Amino acid sequence: MAASHAQVSEVLVEEKSSVRILTLSRPKQLNALSFQMISRLLPLFLAYEEDPSVKLVIIKGQGRAFCAGGDVSAVARDIAQGKWRLGATFFSDEYMLNYVMATYSKPQVSILNGIVMGGGAGVSVHGRFRIATENTVFAMPETALGLFPDVGASYFLSRLPGFFGEYVGLTGARLDGAEMLACGLATHFVPSTRLTALEADLCRVGSSDPTFASTILDAYTQRPHLKLQSAYHRLDVIDRCFSRKTVEEIISALEREATQEPDDWMSATIRALKKASPASLKISLRSIREGRLQGVGQCLIREYRMVCHVMKGEISKDFVEGCRAILIDKDKNPKWEPWRLEDMKDSMVEQYFKRVDEEEGWEDLKLPPRKNLPASAIAKL
Ligand SMILES: CC(C)(COP(=O)(O)OP(=O)(O)OC[C@H]1O[C@@H](n2cnc3c(N)ncnc32)[C@H](O)[C@@H]1OP(=O)(O)O)[C@@H](O)C(=O)NCCC(=O)NCCSC(=O)/C=C/c1ccc(O)cc1
Numbered sequence: 001m002a003a004s005h006a007q008v009s010e011v012l013v014e015e016k017s018s019v020r021i022l023t024l025s026r027p028k029q030l031n032a033l034s035f036q037m038i039s040r041l042l043p044l045f046l047a048y049e050e051d052p053s054v055k056l057v058i059i060k061g062q063g064r065a066f067c068a069g070g071d072v073s074a075v076a077r078d079i080a081q082g083k084w085r086l087g088a089t090f091f092s093d094e095y096m097l098n099y100v101m102a103t104y105s106k107p108q109v110s111i112l113n114g115i116v117m118g119g120g121a122g123v124s125v126h127g128r129f130r131i132a133t134e135n136t137v138f139a140m141p142e143t144a145l146g147l148f149p150d151v152g153a154s155y156f157l158s159r160l161p162g163f164f165g166e167y168v169g170l171t172g173a174r175l176d177g178a179e180m181l182a183c184g185l186a187t188h189f190v191p192s193t194r195l196t197a198l199e200a201d202l203c204r205v206g207s208s209d210p211t212f213a214s215t216i217l218d219a220y221t222q223r224p225h226l227k228l229q230s231a232y233h234r235l236d237v238i239d240r241c242f243s244r245k246t247v248e249e250i251i252s253a254l255e256r257e258a259t260q261e262p263d264d265w266m267s268a269t270i271r272a273l274k275k276a277s278p279a280s281l282k283i284s285l286r287s288i289r290e291g292r293l294q295g296v297g298q299c300l301i302r303e304y305r306m307v308c309h310v311m312k313g314e315i316s317k318d319f320v321e322g323c324r325a326i327l328i329d330k331d332k333n334p335k336w337e338p339w340r341l342e343d344m345k346d347s348m349v350e351q352y353f354k355r356v357d358e359e360e361g362w363e364d365l366k367l368p369p370r371k372n373l374p375a376s377a378i379a380k381l
Pocket residue numbers: 028029030032068069070071072073074075087088090091115117118119120141142145147327
């Protein structure tokens with residue numbers, strides 16, 4: 001099927017010898033992923049995998065963002081009009097793309113020279129090489145939006161050192177390029193002034209064996225210093241608090257630490273948790289914990305069940321409320337339901353992890369078979 005005008009104009013394609021460069025191009029919306037973008041990226045990635053003349057794929061963003069996430073406002077509109085199944089189609093295609101990237105047989109180089117949030121992490125972190133710069137701002141902000149870290153985040157967050165993934169996923173904390181590199185979300189750090197030269201060098205790669213791209217990237221990478229206030233210096237406190245079994249225990253542990261040694265980081269962390277959707281916090285914690293024991297495909301299948309429940313809104317309607325408060329009315333004052341953590345009962349959390357089976361025609365996410373993959377194609381974190 002021919003690509004539509006929106007598909008073509010929102011993802012720019014350049015062919016440079018054996019390399020394909022894909023540029024996410026909705027700069028005014030910070031390259032938020034539209035349905036058209038996802039449905040263009042997926043067939044392109046599949047075609048490049050089949051094409052022996054393609055050895056490497058570069059993905060980057062136009063303007064000040066790599067990608068600020070899925071286009072939340074479009075989906076919130078659909079849900080408000082009772083069309084949550086349209087959103088489900090968006091997610092199934094998006095997760096499919098995440099899975100293809102996580103199991104991709106050729107190196108994907110993602111250039112993260114700006115904002116990387118939510119769905120933006122999903123189209124980069126699963127790939128082989130992730131290049132951070134001094135402009136990178138990474139976050140998984142979903143709990144502030146009534147959602148949960150999806151796009152395979154329960155896989156990649158649960159693989160971060162200690163309980164850093166729980167910290168990043170529950171609080172929506174922002175990480176800079178140095179922090180992304182330190183925790184493993186990025187594989188390299190390259191100053192933005194060197195990106196043009198790096199891209200030109202990568203275009204000379206003649207093999208899809210990742211060691212060739214790796215040698216080029218190693219020549220450009222730097223070891224940036226973590227800033228003094230970096231959360232990555234707090235791994236001991238993060239592990240002590242975010243390893244707790246429940247969200248309530250995590251907050252109590254942080255509050256105990258704060259009475260002993262109050263500081264700005266501790267207050268900001270507690271504040272972020274208290275402002276987030278209680279329903280989101282509880283399902284996110286369980287999702288990351290389950291992710292620790294699952295492969296990337298299993299994580300995506302489980303997240304798809306969860307996101308369909310979120311969109312159906314039969315347990316909580318926090319996603320529509322979060323979009324209203326953050327992106328539409330921008331009053332930053334969501335009225336969560338339930339409002340208190342203790343009112344989000346285990347039995348309610350449990351429902352998000354079940355099949356949506358009473359729904360006519362609803363099916364679990366079916367991931368495409370991935371055959372004859374080289375050892376380097378396994379999930380990368
Ligand atoms: C911190 C940001 C990234 C930058 O702030 P800023 O520098 O002050 O810039 P603006 O907030 O003015 O953003 C510029 C424009 O981009 C738009 N935008 C900025 N992110 C977006 C965006 N994810 N979407 C749709 N317009 C956006 C934003 O609405 C605005 O549009 P406009 O008011 O018309 O100028 C800020 O935009 C922000 O918090 N964005 C939302 C980040 C976020 O929550 N990302 C989504 C995580 S959840 C996710 O990825 C999955 C979502 C999803 C859920 C269900 C689905 O079915 C499909 C997808």
